Amino acid sequence: DDKNTKTMMDPKDCTACDSTAQMITKARKDGVVLAFDRAEDMKPCPIGADSACCKNCFMGPCRLNARDPYKKVGVCGATxxxxxxxxxxxxxxxxxxxxxxxxxxxxxxxxxxxxxxxxxxxxxxxxxxxxxxxxxxxxxxxxxxxxxxxxxxxxxxxxxxxxxxxxxxxxxxxxxxxxxxxxxxxxxxxxxxxxxxxxxxxxxxxxxxxxxxxxxxxxxxxxxxxxxxxxxxxxxxxxxGTPSPVEVGVNMGVLKEKMVNIIIHGHEPNLFESMVVSVASPTLVQAAKDAGADGINLVGMCCSGAEMMSRHGIPHAGNFSSTEAILVTGAVDTMAVDIQCIKQGLAEVAKCYNTPLITTNTRAHIEGAVHIEFNDHLPMECTDEIVIKAISRFKNRVHPIEIPKEVKTGIQGFSHEYVQYMLGGTFRGGYAPLNENIINGRIRGVAGVVGCTNPRTKQDDSHIQLVKELIKNDVLVLLTGCAQIAIAKAGLASPEAAHYAGPGLREVCETVGMPPVLGLGSCVDNSRILIAASAMVAQGGLGDSIADLPVAGAAPEYMSEKAISIGHYFVASGVYTVFGVTFPIVENTKFHNLLFNGLEEQGLGKWGFDKDPIEMARKMIAHIDKKRKELGIDQ
Ligand code: SF4
Ligand code: MSK
Missing domain, CATH: 1.20.1270.30 (Substrate Binding Domain Of Dnak; Chain:A; Domain 2)
Structure with missing residues (x-):
C-alpha cells in the first residue's frame, strides 16, 4: 500500500545477498510485504531502544530519560x-x-x-x-x-x-x-x-x-x-553423528524448479533428521514423480539448516532474514518449522504464494499455519504428511517461478572434535599446532563471529566486512548460526578464500587445506566454541583461564534474546564480546560501566559495542594483541 511504498529502501541497501535483494524486488512487484519493509515502517521506540523503560509492574510502565538518566526514577523508586x-x-x-x-x-x-x-x-x-x-x-x-x-x-x-x-x-x-x-x-x-x-x-x-x-x-x-x-x-x-568437513552449496539457488522443494527452518534437529528419511522413501519419491517432478529436494534454513548442513551436507537456502524472501520465489512447495526465529510474517507471505506453512512443535503454533504435530515416538507420521502436502502443492503450482541463481560451495562441519583433530594433538613435543601457531604469531588469535541477521542493518554486510578484516589480520574465525550462512554465501568458506587471509593465517590454511573460517553449526553449537577455548587452555602455553586467551567474540547483526544470553555467557566465561546494530543500554551509567569494564576487573570478559564492522574488528584485534602482550608472546 501507499504507506509502505513511501518508505521503501533500495533492495541493495537492505541486503548484501543478491538472491534476497532479487526477491525483495519481486515481492514489492507482487504487492507482498517482507520484514525489510516492515522494519522501515516500524520506527523503534527510542526509550525502549536504550532500555530506559520498565513495565515490570502495573504502577508503570515507567519511562526514564536516556539523556538525563539519573534525573528520574520509576514510581517504585527504581533507578x-x-x-x-x-x-x-x-x-x-x-x-x-x-x-x-x-x-x-x-x-x-x-x-x-x-x-x-x-x-x-x-x-x-x-x-x-x-x-x-x-x-x-x-x-x-x-x-x-x-x-x-x-x-x-x-x-x-x-x-x-x-x-x-x-x-x-x-x-x-x-x-x-x-x-x-x-x-x-x-x-x-x-x-x-x-x-x-x-x-x-x-x-x-x-x-x-x-x-x-x-x-x-x-x-x-x-x-x-x-x-x-x-x-x-x-x-x-x-x-x-558428530559433524566433520563436508562440501555444501548455500543460497537460494539450491532450490530446483523441477523438483518438489521442501524447506525446514527452526532449531531442533529431530524433525529434520526424520525429513531426511521421509524424502528418501521410495513411495514418496514415486508420488513426486507421478506428480511430474524430477524428485524431492530437501533444503534447510536458519539454525536447524545450519546444523544439518554441518552434520550431513544438506544444502542451505539462507539465514534468518531470507526466510520470508525465499517464499517469493514461488518454488517452495512447503516450509515446515519447529521452534525459534520463525517470523509470524511467514504465514502471510506463504499464503500469497500458496505455500503450505506447517508448524510442527507443540510449543510453537502460528495463526494461519497448518499444524501437524511432530511426535518423537511416531516421527514419520508428521514428516510423511509434510512431503505429501508438498507434492500436492507442486502438482497445483499456480505462481510463476523465479529462483535466484546464486549458490556458493564451501566446506562446513567443523565440530570442536575436528578442530582438535586438525589443529590439536601435540606438535614436535611442544604445544598443539593451534597453540603453537598462536605463540609463534602465524595466527594472531581466534575470533567467534556468530548470531543473527537483523533487518535494521544491511543483511550479511557487517558479517562479511568484519570477517574479511579479521582474517586479513591473521585472526582465525569460528562461525555459527546465521553468521556462518552469511559468510558461506559470500564464498569465504572455501579453502581458496585463504587468499583473503594475512600471510601467517594463509600459510596455516594452505598447510592444513582448510578455509580461514571454520563453521561449527547452529546457535546452540556456540558451546563448541567454549569447548574449543577450554582445549586451547588445556593444551598449554596460553594461560590458565579463558580470560587469558587471545580470543574475542562478535555478533554484528544480532536480533534475539538468545544472542544476548550467548553474548553474556561468553563474557562471563572470560571473552571480550562485541555486538553491533544496537545495545539496550544508556551510556555513562553505572550499569554500562559494569558490563563494559567492571566484569573484566572481576576476572571475567567484557562487553563491547560498535555499529561499524571495521571498527569492531579493530577493537577485537586490539584486545587480542593486549592478551598476547600479557602472555608474553607479543612479537
Ligand atoms: Fe518498573 Fe518500578 Fe515502574 Fe513498576 S513502578 S514499572 S517496577 S519502575
Ligand atoms: S537462528 S538466534 S537468527 S543465529 Fe539460531 Fe539465526 Fe540468531 Fe535465530
Whole structure:
C-alpha cells in the first residue's frame, strides 16, 4: 500500500545477498510485504531502544530519560541502573530458557531412545558417547553403550533439575576460569533454578542493586552455555553423528524448479533428521514423480539448516532474514518449522504464494499455519504428511517461478572434535599446532563471529566486512548460526578464500587445506566454541583461564534474546564480546560501566559495542594483541 511504498529502501541497501535483494524486488512487484519493509515502517521506540523503560509492574510502565538518566526514577523508586539491569537480565533468562528447553527436549529424546521407548532414532556416534561420558568421569571401560547412556542421561539431567552444587559440564571449565566463578559465587547450579531465580529477582521490589542482578545474570547465562546449549550439542552429536568437513552449496539457488522443494527452518534437529528419511522413501519419491517432478529436494534454513548442513551436507537456502524472501520465489512447495526465529510474517507471505506453512512443535503454533504435530515416538507420521502436502502443492503450482541463481560451495562441519583433530594433538613435543601457531604469531588469535541477521542493518554486510578484516589480520574465525550462512554465501568458506587471509593465517590454511573460517553449526553449537577455548587452555602455553586467551567474540547483526544470553555467557566465561546494530543500554551509567569494564576487573570478559564492522574488528584485534602482550608472546 501507499504507506509502505513511501518508505521503501533500495533492495541493495537492505541486503548484501543478491538472491534476497532479487526477491525483495519481486515481492514489492507482487504487492507482498517482507520484514525489510516492515522494519522501515516500524520506527523503534527510542526509550525502549536504550532500555530506559520498565513495565515490570502495573504502577508503570515507567519511562526514564536516556539523556538525563539519573534525573528520574520509576514510581517504585527504581533507578536507571536497576531498570536496565533487570531488562538485560530478563533477556538473558529468556534466551537461556530457549536453549535450555531445546537441550532438555534433546535429552528426553535420548532417554527414550536409550530405554527403548523410541525406535526411530538410535545412537549413531558411539565414539562421541564414550568421550562425553569420560569427560564427566563416567566409567566406560568394558561397559555397554546402553549402560553408559543410562548413566549419562542421569548425570546430564542434573543440568536442568539440580538445585544445589555445580552443573555437570562445569567439569570442562578451565581451572583458572572456575576459580574466578567460585570466588564470585556464579557457578551455575541447575538451569531451571537459575532461570527461575532470575525471574524472581527481577520482579518488582526484589533485587534492586544492578551489581547483584548482574551476578545472577552471569550465573543464568553460564547455565545456558555450559548447560542447556552444551547438552543440546553433545546429545545431538551422539544421536545423529558428530559433524566433520563436508562440501555444501548455500543460497537460494539450491532450490530446483523441477523438483518438489521442501524447506525446514527452526532449531531442533529431530524433525529434520526424520525429513531426511521421509524424502528418501521410495513411495514418496514415486508420488513426486507421478506428480511430474524430477524428485524431492530437501533444503534447510536458519539454525536447524545450519546444523544439518554441518552434520550431513544438506544444502542451505539462507539465514534468518531470507526466510520470508525465499517464499517469493514461488518454488517452495512447503516450509515446515519447529521452534525459534520463525517470523509470524511467514504465514502471510506463504499464503500469497500458496505455500503450505506447517508448524510442527507443540510449543510453537502460528495463526494461519497448518499444524501437524511432530511426535518423537511416531516421527514419520508428521514428516510423511509434510512431503505429501508438498507434492500436492507442486502438482497445483499456480505462481510463476523465479529462483535466484546464486549458490556458493564451501566446506562446513567443523565440530570442536575436528578442530582438535586438525589443529590439536601435540606438535614436535611442544604445544598443539593451534597453540603453537598462536605463540609463534602465524595466527594472531581466534575470533567467534556468530548470531543473527537483523533487518535494521544491511543483511550479511557487517558479517562479511568484519570477517574479511579479521582474517586479513591473521585472526582465525569460528562461525555459527546465521553468521556462518552469511559468510558461506559470500564464498569465504572455501579453502581458496585463504587468499583473503594475512600471510601467517594463509600459510596455516594452505598447510592444513582448510578455509580461514571454520563453521561449527547452529546457535546452540556456540558451546563448541567454549569447548574449543577450554582445549586451547588445556593444551598449554596460553594461560590458565579463558580470560587469558587471545580470543574475542562478535555478533554484528544480532536480533534475539538468545544472542544476548550467548553474548553474556561468553563474557562471563572470560571473552571480550562485541555486538553491533544496537545495545539496550544508556551510556555513562553505572550499569554500562559494569558490563563494559567492571566484569573484566572481576576476572571475567567484557562487553563491547560498535555499529561499524571495521571498527569492531579493530577493537577485537586490539584486545587480542593486549592478551598476547600479557602472555608474553607479543612479537
Ligand atoms: Fe515502574 Fe518500578 Fe513498576 Fe518498573 S517496577 S514499572 S519502575 S513502578
Ligand atoms: S537462528 S538466534 S537468527 S543465529 Fe539460531 Fe539465526 Fe540468531 Fe535465530
Amino acid at each position: 536507571i541502573d536497576t531498570i536496565m539491569a533487570r531488562n538485560f537480565a530478563r533477556a538473558v533468562a529468556s534466551g537461556a530458557a530457549a536453549h535450555t528447553d531445546h537441550g532438555m527436549a534433546m535429552l528426553e529424546l535420548f532417554r527414550d531412545v536409550v530405554n527403548g521407548k523410541i525406535l526411530d532414532y538410535e545412537i549413531k556416534d558411539s565414539f562421541k558417547l564414550h568421550s562425553v561420558a569420560k569427560s564427566l568421569d563416567i566409567e566406560t571401560e568394558g561397559r555397554s553403550d546402553q549402560d553408559i547412556s543410562t548413566d549419562l542421561y542421569k548425570e546430564l539431567e542434573r543440568t536442568y533439575t539440580q538445585v544445589d552444587g555445580e552443573m555437570p559440564f562445569v567439569k570442562r571449565v578451565p581451572k583458572g576460569t572456575l576459580e574466578t566463578w567460585r570466588k564470585l559465587g556464579i557457578v551455575p547450579r541447575g538451569a531451571m533454578r537459575e532461570i527461575m531465580e532470575m525471574m524472581h529477582r527481577t520482579h518488582i521490589g526484589v533485587d534492586q542493586h544492578y551489581e547483584n542482578i548482574t551476578k545472577q545474570a552471569n550465573r543464568t547465562a553460564l547455565s545456558d552455555g555450559w548447560g542447556g546449549s552444551m547438552v543440546a550439542t553433545e546429545i545431538s552429536d551422539i544421536l545423529f
